[in-house]
Amino acid sequence: MHRALQLAALGPATGPNPRVGCVLLDPQGRTGAEGHHRGAGTPHAEAAALADLAARGGSAAGWTAVVTLEPCTHTGRTGPCAQALVAAGVHRVVIADTDPNPTAAGGAQLLRAAGVDVETGVLAQRARSLNERWATAVGRGRPWVTWKFAATLDGRSAAADGTSRWITSAPARADVHRLRAEHDAVLVGTGTALADDPALTVRRPDGTDATGPQPLRVVAGLRELPADARLRDGRAELLHLRTRDPHRVLTTLAEREVRTVLLEGGPALAAAFARAGLVDEVVAYLAPALLGAGPAAVADLGVSGIAGALRLDLAPGEDAVARLGDDVRLTARPRARPAGERDPDPSHPPVVEEAARVHRDR
Ligand SMILES: NC(=O)c1ccc[n+]([C@@H]2O[C@H](COP(=O)([O-])OP(=O)(O)OC[C@H]3O[C@@H](n4cnc5c(N)ncnc54)[C@H](OP(=O)(O)O)[C@@H]3O)[C@@H](O)[C@H]2O)c1
CATH class of the missing domain: 3.40.140.10 (Cytidine Deaminase, domain 2)
Incomplete structure (x- = not known):
């Protein structure tokens, strides 16, 4: 064996x-x-x-x-x-x-x-x-979701003027391309697509596209993308899902036999997935920098008190915390809530319920 x-x-x-x-x-x-x-x-x-x-x-x-x-x-x-x-x-x-x-x-x-x-x-x-990601995906009938973000030490994903390139250093950015290559699809909201005009392809350090299959590029949201958007350049397939429903996004991707999705933000879409309990793993690239102002890495999760925090556990394995150049990569998973524990604020849906089931299923 x-x-x-x-x-x-x-x-x-x-x-x-x-x-x-x-x-x-x-x-x-x-x-x-x-x-x-x-x-x-x-x-x-x-x-x-x-x-x-x-x-x-x-x-x-x-x-x-x-x-x-x-x-x-x-x-x-x-x-x-x-x-x-x-x-x-x-x-x-x-x-x-x-x-x-x-x-x-x-x-x-x-x-x-x-x-x-x-x-x-x-x-x-x-x-x-x-085959953990694949087994989770087929067992649950929806793709495995890895949410990746880059932030400063104070959790900012962009500066107050909206500029966000580049928060992290070259080694961390190269690592993101490795992560993309491990997923069937890369997903962003229209906010990120319009603000950053990203290519979302897997690239080598010299900027050229890597050989081998490119992940499906997926954009979620109702707004149109400009005709000259990089995402329309044909270097990889583009799928624009005109919906704000995270479940709908994943159902559509599951129908296309997509097993793994790298959710690359931005803060609004990431929050929607986290609130729906549809994040299986979080990969955070943290730069030793402070901005003090600017948007947070994730938008409102509906948490009003500390007891309602979406708690994560470091992923198994020694590389759950890794140094990449001057930055730190942290890999964590939503923690299963103890059986019988109620959501501390009944006006908000339990954000980890779905994730808890993933852990029990494993
Ligand atoms: N540091 C990082 O890791 C990182 C990563 C990504 C982005 N960013 C930064 O984030 C900024 C963009 O932020 P953002 O929050 O606007 O981006 P976003 O989350 O990519 O896009 C938000 C948009 O997505 C659509 N959408 C689809 N489903 C949604 C849902 N369930 N809930 C809410 N919105 C949904 C909505 O647009 P419609 O009106 O079109 O439906 C919404 O306005 C940019 O400045 C970018 O540079 C940083």
Whole structure:
């Protein structure tokens, strides 16, 4: 399973499908073939491993398949993997994580019904963390949302005159491009689109667009974008969603099989998502600077007393707090509210309810 997880990690971090690895062991327990999923429309890991074995002239009859995610049962762009393993004569399947996707789950059951010996839960936590954003997205039927912002130490996202380029230093800005590349879509409100005329593409430090797929560029809000907006330059697809409803935004993106969204602001849109409990992770780039005036990184959250603060916990892992040049990157997640605790101000909706459910589901 360690090897299968290594193979899975070779797959793309973005796209509609999870990262999956598969190792086929002969009856003596020796590795006979390997495979991993390389992205939507390409063979699933099990199919890739079976093809690898066939190319070597081998047969999987009586073999063991070690796979990082429960084999699927549905026919999407490719055929169902559980059936393919049964048809190949595999006698044992070792699975790390079960499939949270309701349309694809049930593989272990299908295999057992066909007389295959199935073991689940081997290194399950490692497998789940590899596909955490994807699993959250398919399990909940809406994309995973990472909200990123840059601010001064006093939490300002722009100066009093509206200028905001650049709050953070070059290493932090380069890191934002890495973050963009890890998401299927980048989202801003019309306020940011009109004020900053951003390109929202993944770029190299020299300013040129990175090779590889560019995230979908999404703008939410009712106002029109100018004809000469950078977002219309064709360097990546643009989707303008003429709505102010965060749920509607995510539903539309889910219909397009977008699994991960990087919400890049601005303060009004970020507040709307946070209030709706639709933020899964916050990545804050904090510059050691003070402005003393200017808009805050996030607009009104409807919190009137300290007890109502949207509390976050640092994300797991050592890089939850990282130094980037002179700046600090902080990665945190909305904290699950203790069971039974009421929202301190009943006139405001509980902003972390949704996030609490994400944590329980994990
Ligand atoms: N430091 C940072 O990290 C950072 C990041 C981004 C932006 N900024 C700065 O933020 C400023 C823009 O701030 P902003 O708050 O106007 O930007 P915004 O949040 O990007 O846009 C706000 C607009 O989005 C639309 N919208 C869509 N759904 C909404 C909802 N649920 N709630 C509220 N509005 C919704 C509304 O416009 P319609 O009337 O068109 O519907 C609203 O006026 C710029 O100066 C920019 O430089 C800073």
